[in-house]
Amino acid sequence: MIRIVGLVAAALLATTSCASAQPNLILTGEGVEAFREAGALPPLMQRALDAATRRVEASIQAGPIVPEPVDPGGGYSHERHKENYKIIHDAGLLFQLTGERRYLEHAETYLLAYADMYGDLPLHPERRNQAPGRLFWQSLNEAVWLVYSIQGYDAIRAELSDASRDRIEAALFRPMAEFLSTESPQTFQRIHNHGTWAAAAVGMTGYALDDPALVERALFGLELDGEAGFLAQLDQLFSPDGYYTEGPYYQRYALMPFVLFGQAVQNNEPERGIFEHRDGILLEAILSTIHQSYAGRFFPINDAIREKGLDTVEVVYGVAAAYSLTGDTGLLSIADQQGATVLTGDGLAVATDLDAGMASPFAFDTRLLRDGPDGNQGGLAILRMGAGELAQTLVAKHTGQGMGHGHFDKLSLILYDGGQEILTDYGAARFLNVPSKDGGRYLPENSSWARQTIAHNTVVLNETSHHGGDWRRAQESWPSIALFEQRDGVNVVSASISDAYPDATLTRTTFQLQSENTASPLILDVFDVVADEPSQIDLPTYFAGQLTDFDIAFERFGSQQTALGAGNGYQHLWVEAQSEIAADRARFTWLTENRFYTYHALVSEPFEARIVRTGANDPDFNLRTQQGILLRVPSAESARFISVFEPHGRYDPAQEITVASESGIDEIRSVEGETATLIQIVFNSGQRLSVGLAHDLHAGAHTINADGHRYEWTGAYNIFGE
Amino acid sequence: MIRIVGLVAAALLATTSCASAQPNLILTGEGVEAFREAGALPPLMQRALDAATRRVEASIQAGPIVPEPVDPGGGYSHERHKENYKIIHDAGLLFQLTGERRYLEHAETYLLAYADMYGDLPLHPERRNQAPGRLFWQSLNEAVWLVYSIQGYDAIRAELSDASRDRIEAALFRPMAEFLSTESPQTFQRIHNHGTWAAAAVGMTGYALDDPALVERALFGLELDGEAGFLAQLDQLFSPDGYYTEGPYYQRYALMPFVLFGQAVQNNEPERGIFEHRDGILLEAILSTIHQSYAGRFFPINDAIREKGLDTVEVVYGVAAAYSLTGDTGLLSIADQQGATVLTGDGLAVATDLDAGMASPFAFDTRLLRDGPDGNQGGLAILRMGAGELAQTLVAKHTGQGMGHGHFDKLSLILYDGGQEILTDYGAARFLNVPSKDGGRYLPENSSWARQTIAHNTVVLNETSHHGGDWRRAQESWPSIALFEQRDGVNVVSASISDAYPDATLTRTTFQLQSENTASPLILDVFDVVADEPSQIDLPTYFAGQLTDFDIAFERFGSQQTALGAGNGYQHLWVEAQSEIAADRARFTWLTENRFYTYHALVSEPFEARIVRTGANDPDFNLRTQQGILLRVPSAESARFISVFEPHGRYDPAQEITVASESGIDEIRSVEGETATLIQIVFNSGQRLSVGLAHDLHAGAHTINADGHRYEWTGAYNIFGE
Known part of the structure; x- marks a missing residue:
């Protein structure tokens, strides 16, 4: 898996025979030699x-x-x-x-x-x-x-x-x-x-x-017993897929010392085989950091500063190291985006090969990054469909808690499309190093809002956050991922967690579906809640854009508006509009940059809709403004939220062209069978896309009759195009 | 002034001898020939x-x-x-x-x-x-x-x-x-x-x-008397500086038929000298359209769709025509930004010369675009300072009303800096061609909000809009521009209007000042209101960014907030926070992208401050969210608002560098003399910038003693560096 090429290979040979020549940490004698030979x-x-x-x-x-x-x-x-x-x-x-x-x-x-x-x-x-x-x-x-x-x-x-x-x-x-x-x-x-x-x-x-005593201490901890130190960090902080439990924002930050010390060990004591350790976990960590990004910015889960991305110095070092290890020319296109490299032999190789036109697109793909040292503590599912680095990307946060910087948003979603964040995650409430904003530290609203469940695109029961908002308790728990598959034109992930709330199970199954009736792939999301007691069930959806249409009768709060609740983040939301109880469905269209998105909701129980916006109870103006659609089932023991996110049309005010600003979907239907559900998406064109989803993802044979058709399949799910 | 070069010159000669050869409107026979000769x-x-x-x-x-x-x-x-x-x-x-x-x-x-x-x-x-x-x-x-x-x-x-x-x-x-x-x-x-x-x-x-009869009708109107038709349009719609009275958004749109018909006249009847008409007004109109932009977008005054900019097809045609007339290689850099040209001989010349590397930066500069057919109906002052097309740019709207699409914002300001719009203009409330948004027409909120004075960065008396919100009445009136000067390190414009309100005079004097103590030039703005009766005087300042600091004690509306007023646009503003009466000053700092801006206000009368945000009484979610700072003098016959806008520091969360996030100004002082005022800006560094401003811009000799210094000058104003 790891191919040692070029300068590092040379350095390895040289340092074995001359261990004490300096420099030999990151810039090595061989690197210096390469610079001398490079000329221009x-x-x-x-x-x-x-x-x-x-x-x-x-x-x-x-x-x-x-x-x-x-x-x-x-x-x-x-x-x-x-x-x-x-x-x-x-x-x-x-x-x-x-x-x-x-x-x-x-x-x-x-x-x-x-x-x-x-x-x-x-x-x-x-x-x-x-x-x-x-x-x-x-x-x-x-x-x-x-x-x-x-x-x-x-x-x-x-x-x-x-x-x-x-x-x-x-x-x-x-x-x-x-x-x-x-x-x-x-x-x-x-x-x-x-x-x-x-x-x-x-x-x-x-x-x-x-x-050497300092090196031993660094590698094995103060007691030299391997319970602490660099190797223990490598073993415990990364999952087998190279996922760092705090998420990409901290992964980026953590990466730097791993990469630098790893290279120093390699240059000084190649016999330790540090880059082979744990099946090459150091390289996996670098690559998975890059995979956790869209349009150059990291997925802003947990306590993330949203501006951070691939151009940060840590990733610049990581790209140089990874390129030296793999020769993967996709890394050169990342270096090109970064517009920077490091003053080392590895950096010189990156710059030289980029200049020689060797860059190729980085292979962003659909992948599950399992969480936990053994990879069994849930994971981050990244579903991508379409061409290029701006292909539609859905991120399902089915990870563990991620320690003290983790947010309480089990099973939440982020959606990117057309270069934009469409379903958004707030990230951290923090202005890095700005003295007037609490000295640049995490703001009080980070705890009272950003970390709370209601701040995310996932379900909240009874206005309380997952795991009671206690990260130590949350740390003991994670979703189980029952399904993760990539097939032609279909990506799907399903996960559930039974202890985000005592006596309630949350299950979320999310499809990314190729469709010729939409501007880019369609998202179908099924969120099931089963509780022991009647509960208030909220599902918020935060979006970036301007509402352009909705089909529900709202009371719009014109001259006075109030906060949604009193605690657990609810106190930070203004209620801009509220509907009466709706029977089963609603739809909302918004415009993000040059594309329209319609959110079709089909809910199994009577529900109310609200339009909410951050900013209430924010004495120091610490919150960014962020709008959301909140669906509330006032009281039920169970509920199913079927959501379809449909990208459509084009809005080009510069060229004065607007097409398909209205949804191309006539109706969403859900038909219950004995062992499965059939969800039908009926387009204006008359075409249908039907998704069969087995109860509990049961793998057996399923039959559902709907509209005079008979839908049969074997397995957890099936897609029927008509 | 007009140089006829290249293809148009050739076309002129050719068409004279062969007037009926077709094609000969925009693409001409000579253009076709040039394509044939071009090869690749x-x-x-x-x-x-x-x-x-x-x-x-x-x-x-x-x-x-x-x-x-x-x-x-x-x-x-x-x-x-x-x-x-x-x-x-x-x-x-x-x-x-x-x-x-x-x-x-x-x-x-x-x-x-x-x-x-x-x-x-x-x-x-x-x-x-x-x-x-x-x-x-x-x-x-x-x-x-x-x-x-x-x-x-x-x-x-x-x-x-x-x-x-x-x-x-x-x-x-x-x-x-x-x-x-x-x-x-x-x-x-x-x-x-x-x-x-x-x-x-x-x-x-x-x-x-x-x-020819259709041509005559087009040029001179139905009655062939020159009271209507193309030449009358050229004479009356543009000012001598090429400003179109509705503003750049409509200027762009209007430009297209002027340019196309102008070229058709030139190609078919060069003897009419259409491009020499009125000292070359057609070319001036094209160039002034380009000048009314920042970072590729037009200044969004009046009923403007904010996304419109230099890449619109009208300007693509304009650039090709202007390049043909002038050979100004600055136009090639505009064509480069546009990434487009037209399928004509002129377009081919643009593409060829751009490809040959002949482009130079377009000469954006400080200029006053006078309004009105005779140039005596106010004007748009564009103050630019700094290098390149993203140099700090202040736009002072001292124009006439601009007919039915004009907004009621006499003497309002827009400020751009560092590539961003800092002090913002709302533009139009409209989603072009989106059927669900009133069929894509101007929305009701365009009248109730966007056109109202309170939606802009200028003074409102007694919660009523300028000219009573009646555009026909406003059409009869305009500011008089008493001062417009560009000197080394100083740009200044001063204008006043005495009939935006009956019995009140508004005067605004705005300086753009080079300063080594700020990140980019400093804006000093003096707004004087003199009324016959005690009035409520509001000065709103809309900004793009996140508030990071302020020095005033606010009551922040946490769990409930109400609209600011009941009409004339006030009904659309939520009051997010309100202060008690303040003695004389306040300051507010916000962050826009990577730079901080501190707004220092010094007010001659006791005032209240409010933080406001659009969105109230907006049943269909037609408004974009926009935050502002509103200073209110509850009742006074006159007031002076001295505002300093100070760009400072750097916020780079990717590199984790934040510097100078706090204002570098210790104090703003105003010292009254007999014939003038001295405004002193005292920096933390101990340096001072003092601006002497004569009462009524009186040109005589002035003396003011302040802090043991004696400030003497002759003329309307003077800048003292210390």
């Missing part, structure tokens, strides 16, 4: 080199600036120390790539300045949580600082005087490595991305300082 | 040719489809007849460019089918206004149909049999030209864009049918 650099690499040169030259001009660490995230000293690790990193690498000693001297000057300061630093005055740093408010930032700076140091160490080397190691790197490991056991021993950063920082320092 | 076509032209070929080949495959005209805009028959004129147009041109007779035959078949139908057509069943069509619900659409179809006919006419030619002209083109002129005098004689379309259609038909 390809554009992507020239850009990387120019950026580093600009940063370091400006810093040389300004002289070193090492302020007292006083500010929290986003504040001056915080941002300055972040900038400094990039300067130290870049200056070291520039020294290697250009041979100019002024770059070495600048990195040295900075490191000596930090050596003068670090020993006396108390814990940071703005510390807030249980893992304080000294240079920064969180030890996490300190580990990141070390991961970058040690690379710069690795690149100049061989050329330093003994005095400088001793001073920098004794007063800065060794104390910092001890601070991050023996003095911060609660972080270092934790199986969590903060622990990975600490392990990477300490282990890379071990290689750079030629101190 | 440049990419932009190849794309245009491919698109036309695809359209026509598909139509040949399908056969002619000429449905009975029954549907309104957006409906099937409406869209079909629109598609058909493109097919007829393209098929004719393709015949000329390829010589293939099947294209001729397809155009001929279509035209004969229309000839069979047209004579018996009654007025359209869905007619709504006073200018009904027969093929379409509006005669406007019928004129457009003719403008396109006659070009296709012009391209095949010489090759038709006498029978076909006679039939098509007698049963289709002549009746249609009569219907649009003698039978629709209320439109044909009107000085309005509908009249221009009718004139172009009739005049171009005159040239194609070699009927």
Whole structure:
């Protein structure tokens, strides 16, 4: 599965025979050699080199600036120390790539300045949580600082005087490595991305300082027993499919130390076979990160900042490493989107091959990323249908909780189509590093709204969140995925969970269906709720777009509107409109960019519809505005929500062309049989698409008579085109 | 000023000696020759040719489809007849460019089918206004149909049999030209864009049918007295600066018949000197359309569909014509953005020169586009500062009313910065051609909200709109522009109007100031209100972005919120938060994309602040959501609002970098002198920017003492950097 090509292979051979040659962390001696041989650099690499040169030259001009660490995230000293690790990193690498000693001297000057300061630093005055740093408010930032700076140091160490080397190691790197490991056991021993950063920082320092004890500690934990440390992190944080339990936003962040320390281990001790560990889990982790994106942005599940995507530096490093391992030219098109690469031999190979026109489309596909160390804790189902990277993509969140950053939205959906997010996930309530927004931390509304079930496209019973909104309790539970199949023109996933609520089972079966009657594939979603007691059952659907039509009689709240509820996120929704009890169906059409979407709802019980919008009880204007359609069954022991999402038409105001702005579906019918249900989608054209779905996905033979036709099939489901 | 180059010059010479050779409307014989000589076509032209070929080949495959005209805009028959004129147009041109007779035959078949139908057509069943069509619900659409179809006919006419030619002209083109002129005098004689379309259609038909009487009628009106017709339209609809009184959205639309008929006149009767008419007003009109845009979209003043921009077909024609007239290579970069050109000799020149790398940046600049036929009815001030097409751009709407599509927002502002609209204009409430949205017409909320003064960034007195919301009354009035200057690092415009309200004068003076203390230029805006009676004075500021900070104590409406008022647009605003009376100042910071903006308000009278949002009393969800800050002086005879808009910092969540998210301004001060005011902006850095502004812009000498300094200047204003 893993093919070692090009520079890494060369590095592997070389380092075996000459383990102590420096640099040898990420930029290696062989990488430097490749740069020397390359002559004119390809554009992507020239850009990387120019950026580093600009940063370091400006810093040389300004002289070193090492302020007292006083500010929290986003504040001056915080941002300055972040900038400094990039300067130290870049200056070291520039020294290697250009041979100019002024770059070495600048990195040295900075490191000596930090050596003068670090020993006396108390814990940071703005510390807030249980893992304080000294240079920064969180030890996490300190580990990141070390991961970058040690690379710069690795690149100049061989050329330093003994005095400088001793001073920098004794007063800065060794104390910092001890601070991050023996003095911060609660972080270092934790199986969590903060622990990975600490392990990477300490282990890379071990290689750079030629101190095997630090490397062992990083790999196996403080007790050297393998219960903690890098390998335990690799084994426990990723599922066999490379899914990181907190979701793609944190996966991206966690990826960096895995990739960097992994490469450092490979370059220094290839005999450890780190990239073969657990069937190549490191590579799987990189690739699955890329798969969890649409139009360059990550799926915003859990506590995600929605702007994060494939252009983040972590993925830039990941692409370079993965390309070196696989030679997969699909990665070059990701690098092209990123418009960036890293100043290493791997980065040079990416830039060179991209410049040579070797890029091919990245193979985004339909896949289930199982969750949990053993892959048996649910999973993230990604259904894609259509051509290219903007093919319609449905994300079904059938994963485990994802620890403290997990949201309480079992079985929720996100839908992308035509380059847009159509059914949306709110992501996190947070403005990263903006001091006026609670110092850039997660806002109170992250807990009161974004994490609550009602903020997501899934069912809420009795106005309470899944697992009572208790992540530790949720952590013990996950959906079971009964069906995941990809066939010609059909993708389907079905999952259920029986303990999101005590005494209730939720089951969701979602089809993505090719259809010649719609602008892009059709989504058919069947959500079953079975409870022991009569319950209020809510199904919200948040959409991006402008309502253009609906067929239900609403009372529209014109001059006064009120919040939907009092807690569990309901307090944050304004009720913009409310219907009387409807018999069984409703439909809503909205416009998103240049395409219309009609949501057809068929509900087994009488229900009310509401149009809701975020913004209530939000004293500091922390929430983004987000509109949704809420269907409510006031009281029932069970209910089935059949939803069809139909993409149709085209709206092009620039060309003044609007076609098919009205739904092309006449009717949705549901016919119950003894062992199965038949759902019929009847188009205006007279064509029908019928989906047979067996009760409990029972695999036997099923027969349903409807409209004088006899529908027969064997198996959990079948699609009938007519 | 006008340089005639290349193909048009050749065409001019040729047509003089051979006036009746066809084609000779827009695509000319010389254009056809240029295509033949070109060999391989440049990419932009190849794309245009491919698109036309695809359209026509598909139509040949399908056969002619000429449905009975029954549907309104957006409906099937409406869209079909629109598609058909493109097919007829393209098929004719393709015949000329390829010589293939099947294209001729397809155009001929279509035209004969229309000839069979047209004579018996009654007025359209869905007619709504006073200018009904027969093929379409509006005669406007019928004129457009003719403008396109006659070009296709012009391209095949010489090759038709006498029978076909006679039939098509007698049963289709002549009746249609009569219907649009003698039978629709209320439109044909009107000085309005509908009249221009009718004139172009009739005049171009005159040239194609070699009927000088139709041309004369088109140029001079039904009475041939020059009181109506194309030349009267040219003289009265554009100001001397090429501004069209309805604003850029309608200017774009109006441009098409001006450009096309103008070119047809030039090609057939160059001796009329149509492009020299009125100092080259046709070219000015094209260029000023381009100038009224930012990031490719038109300034959305008046009844504008916000999506419309430079890529619309009208501007594609305009660019080709203007490039032919001027050879200005800045136009090639506009063509590059458009990614399109027209199937004519002019279009070929654009595509060829673009492909040859001759494009240069279009020279967007600071300019005042005076309004009114004589340029004395106010104007649109465009202030630009910074490099490139995304330079900060402030638009001050100091124009006349702009007829029935004008909004009641005298002296309103729009601000663009960093590629984004920062201070926004709502544009029109309309979803073009969406049947479920009132058939795609202007929605009721266009009158009740979008046209009202409160929907714009300008002052409202006593909750009533300017000119009482009566456009005919407003049409008689306009602001007077007392000052418009561009100096190094300073742009300024000042205007006032004394009859937007009876017995009140509004004066607005707006500076765009270069500043090293901000991320991009600073806006300083001084709005003075002087009324005879104590009035309630509101100044709303609509912004695109997320509030991140404010320094005023708000009561935030958490669980219940109400509409701001009962009429004149106030009924459509929810009050999200309200402050107590504030003494004199407030500030608000928001985040738009990657930059922060702080709005500093200094008000001469005690005021309340409200945060408002559109959406109240909107039964059909016709409004987009739009947030604003409303400052209200409850009762005063006069008030001065000093506003500073400060762009600052950077928010880059992908790179996790946030800097300067808080304002860099310590304080705004206003010091009154005897003859002038001194406004001081004091930055955190200690630097100051002081602006002296003479009362009534009095040009004499002024002295103000402030902070132990003595500020002296002569003239209406002065800028002091310290």
